[in-house]
Amino acid sequence: MASPILRARGLARTYPSGAGPVHALRGVDLDVASGDFLAILGVSGSGKSTLLHCLGLIERPDAGELALEGQTTSTANERQLSLWRNTRIGFVFQSFHLVPELSALENVLLPAMIRTSPLAWPGASGPARSRAEALLERMGLSQRAGHRPPQLSGGERQRVALARALIHQPALLLADEPTGNLDTESGEGIIRLLEGMAREGTAVVVVTHNEALGRRARRAVRMKDGLLSEGA
Ligand SMILES: Nc1ncnc2c1ncn2[C@@H]1O[C@H](COP(=O)(O)OP(=O)(O)OP(=O)(O)O)[C@@H](O)[C@H]1O
Ligand SMILES: [Mg+2]
Secondary structure, eight states: OOOEEEEEEEEEEEEOOTTSOEEEEEEEEEEEETTOEEEEEOOTTSSHHHHHHHHTTSSOOSEEEEEETTEEOTTOOHHHHHHHHHHTEEEEOTTOOOOTTSOHHHHHHHHHHHTSOTTTHHHHHHHHHHHHHHHHHHTTOGGGTTOOGGGSOHHHHHHHHHHHHHTTOOSEEEEESTTTTOOHHHHHHHHHHHHHHHHTTOEEEEEOOOHHHHHHSSEEEEEETTEEEEOO
16 A cells, blocks of 8 residues: 555553443454545444544544654654644545534635744735635535525535635545435546545545445455454
8 A cells, every 4th residue: 555644553442331331343454545535334333433533533542553754643642643634634524523603615715724823814814715615516505605504405515514624735635434424426427536636646545335435446355343354
């Protein structure tokens, strides 16, 4: 495999709960290279979202090693983690996490605003806005750019969340069920977009129940009870 952009060894994550601890991840090893297109399959509750959150530096694993572009993340401080999240990683949450008060366009622009200092924003806003508009157009949402998330359908919100994850041209895209709310035709558009991104060198990791997406990924792994096995 080409040099991995992401390398995980023995990732473990346990959640406390009233009914006893839930072992969501029980020692996951995974390598993802630039240009890779990996699908993570598995039944509900098997730990897929937990794994994606750990890989995206959103949750810290309780044990194990994780390296992004050769740099260990387990010992990094919050500031470094947020820099990686804002520059190297694009994340699409299963439940989107759009800001309801902002328009679709503003939601897409948000990561670009967060990582630009207010002083530099006047110079940066033009190009960022053009890029956000182009992404919304690519998602077939030009006519919805001014709508706020509560005014959008589930599938439209999903596409806004994907556009937001792509605004900073991430080296690694992590998407939790990116076609979960889409009809076959819109889903096909997203699959083609993900394939194109992988061809251009982005490492693409999707969690999915979508069989078409699972087949089109370059490789698939299956999650079961917090453990990964190769092959669908
Ligand atoms: N914050 C939390 N607190 C306690 N338990 C949790 C928490 N988040 C997840 N879990 C538990 O961890 C396990 C794995 O959850 P996870 O969300 O990773 O599953 P999943 O494979 O993404 O499922 P789905 O396909 O339904 O999205 C589940 O048993 C879930 O109940
Ligand atoms: Mg999930």
